[in-house]
Amino acid sequence: MRRNGGLGFIYLSLLVALLLTVMPMPQQVKLFRPDWALLVVLYWTMALPGRVNILTAFVLGFLTDVLIGTVLGVNALAFSVVAFIVAVNHLKIRNFSVIQQALLMGLFLALYHLLLFWLSHFLTGVYFLPAYLWPVLTGMLVWPWLFWLLRRYRRQFKIQ
Amino acid sequence: MNAIFSRGPLLGLRLLLAVLCSVGLMVVDRYTERSTQLRSFLTSAVSPLFYVASLPETLLSGATEQFMSHQRLLDENARLKETLLRQNGQLQLLGYLQQENSKLRALLGSAPLTNGQRLVAEVLAVYSHPFSHQVVLNKGKNDGVTEHQPLIDESGVVGQIVSVGPTSSRALLISDNTHALSVRAERTGIRTVAEGLGQWDLLRVIHLPQSADIRVGDRLLTSGLDGLFPEGYPVAEVSRVQQDESQPFMTVYAKPYAQLDRIRHVLLLWPGTRLDDVLNAEEPK
Numbered sequence: 258m259r260r261n262g263g264l265g266f267i268y269l270s271l272l273v274a275l276l277l278t279v280m281p282m283p284q285q286v287k288l289f290r291p292d293w294a295l296l297v298v299l300y301w302t303m304a305l306p307g308r309v310n311i312l313t314a315f316v317l318g319f320l321t322d323v324l325i326g327t328v329l330g331v332n333a334l335a336f337s338v339v340a341f342i343v344a345v346n347h348l349k350i351r352n353f354s355v356i357q358q359a360l361l362m363g364l365f366l367a368l369y370h371l372l373l374f375w376l377s378h379f380l381t382g383v384y385f386l387p388a389y390l391w392p393v394l395t396g397m398l399v400w401p402w403l404f405w406l407l408r409r410y411r412r413q414f415k416i417q
Numbered sequence: 418m419n420a421i422f423s424r425g426p427l428l429g430l431r432l433l434l435a436v437l438c439s440v441g442l443m444v445v446d447r448y449t450e451r452s453t454q455l456r457s458f459l460t461s462a463v464s465p466l467f468y469v470a471s472l473p474e475t476l477l478s479g480a481t482e483q484f485m486s487h488q489r490l491l492d493e494n495a496r497l498k499e500t501l502l503r504q505n506g507q508l509q510l511l512g513y514l515q516q517e518n519s520k521l522r523a524l525l526g527s528a529p530l531t532n533g534q535r536l537v538a539e540v541l542a543v544y545s546h547p548f549s550h551q552v553v554l555n556k557g558k559n560d561g562v563t564e565h566q567p568l569i570d571e572s573g574v575v576g577q578i579v580s581v582g583p584t585s586s587r588a589l590l591i592s593d594n595t596h597a598l599s600v601r602a603e604r605t606g607i608r609t610v611a612e613g614l615g616q617w618d619l620l621r622v623i624h625l626p627q628s629a630d631i632r633v634g635d636r637l638l639t640s641g642l643d644g645l646f647p648e649g650y651p652v653a654e655v656s657r658v659q660q661d662e663s664q665p666f667m668t669v670y671a672k673p674y675a676q677l678d679r680i681r682h683v684l685l686l687w688p689g690t691r692l693d694d695v696l697n698a699e700e701p702k
Contacts, residue, residue: 275466276466276469276470279466279467279470279542280470280471280473280474281470281471281474281541281542281543284543284617284678284679310428310431311428311431311432311435312431312435314435315435315438315439318439319442320463322442323456323459323460323462323463324463324466324467325546325549325551326546326549326551326587326589327546327548327549328443328446328447329442329443329445329446329452329455329456330438330439330440330441330442330443330446331439331443333435333438333439333442334435334436334439334440334443337432337435337436337439338432338436341428341429341431341432341435344428345428373548374548376443377548380443380447381447381548381594381595382594383547383548383594383615384594384614384615386547386615386616388547389547
């Protein structure tokens with residue numbers, strides 16, 4: 258009965274994703290930084306929806322809020338909504354090819370960024386710039402690699 | 418684990434809970450007074466993450482310094498010495514001018530200019546999310562940092578502290594779209610407000626009537642009227658002025674002097690301490 262087997266490994270990968278989110282980088286690169294935390298949460302939600310779902314997404318989103326200084330709860334809400342969609346449809350998404358998954362992730366990321374923008378616009382009155390959507394594209398590009406890496410990681414440590 | 422099939426409504430319930438919690442958090446954070454304390458607590462809780470995250474960069478810049486050639490180090494040293502000499506020269510004059518200025522102000526019966534204690538802090542992380550321009554500094558409550566403390570760098574005003582942990586603190590930059598500060602045009606003395614737009618190199622100068630005398634190239638200094646930023650520090654240079662008679666106000670944009678996207682070190686100011694105290698305190702060094 259390995260019910261708790263590998264939970265630590267999941268948290269470790271989530272921690273690394275959070276570190277990547279706040280790692281200092283040159284300004285030009287930062288604009289293109291993929292949303293690591295969200296992508297990793299989505300992977301785990303898709304692979305193990307019984308272990309990682311909305312609660313984890315909410316906590317990660319909250320931590321992201323704290324780390325990057327957006328209004329508390331904005332990322333938490335957007336993470337939860339996207340994770341909900343993935344958790345409900347995880348069986349379908351698993352059956353897609355990696356390229357199709359990447360396109361789908363692009364859609365989810367776009368939804369995430371739009372949610373983030375709407376909430377922030379409502380709360381603090383930000384203005385929209387098309388450049389805010391760059392992470393959607395970079396997120397789609399890194400998804401196949403991330404997927405492959407995390408799947409190896411999951412199999413290596415027999416996380417289930 | 419396969420029970421997920423029967424979890425449809427449960428997931429919906431969880432989502433509902435998560436949404437409610439998030440909305441609660443947003444309301445607490447945005448519309449109540451307690452959010453500053455909450456943020457300070459959270460900042461201190463996550464500060465180890467920032468130290469770990471900036472580790473690779475620290476190591477990398479350490480390695481770069483290690484492998485810098487001897488000649489380049491010598492050059493840099495010479496250049497720094499020259500800068501120091503030049504600035505010391507200017508400081509001598511400044512000391513004299515400050516003395517003269519406070520005497521004149523005393524004669525006029527106006528309050529003496531304050532020039533507080535200061536502290537250099539290093540930037541641990543710049544978080545550049547378009548909706549939040551904040552930096553994390555490596556100085557906190559243990560170093561005497563308090564909330565709403567102004568922050569400058571070598572070229573101008575940078576921002577203010579918004580939350581403080583024991584060893585780190587978080588500052589809001591003037592370019593954040595929730596930040597605004599009171600400024601004065603140096604040439605004409607006209608007072609106005611410069612607010613951030615969420616862009617690194619742009620501030621908007623608001624509530625200027627069509628008849629206001631302002632041009633491209635005007636320097637905007639802090640006015641000291643917000644009771645937060647001490648008077649006279651450079652903030653931004655007017656970069657664009659648009660006059661449209663159909664609008665009640667002019668559209669004026671300004672470019673901050675501080676290089677907000679690449680700050681590494683900042684100076685924390687303690688306004689309100691008297692100039693004499695500072696001079697006396699600095700004497701023994």
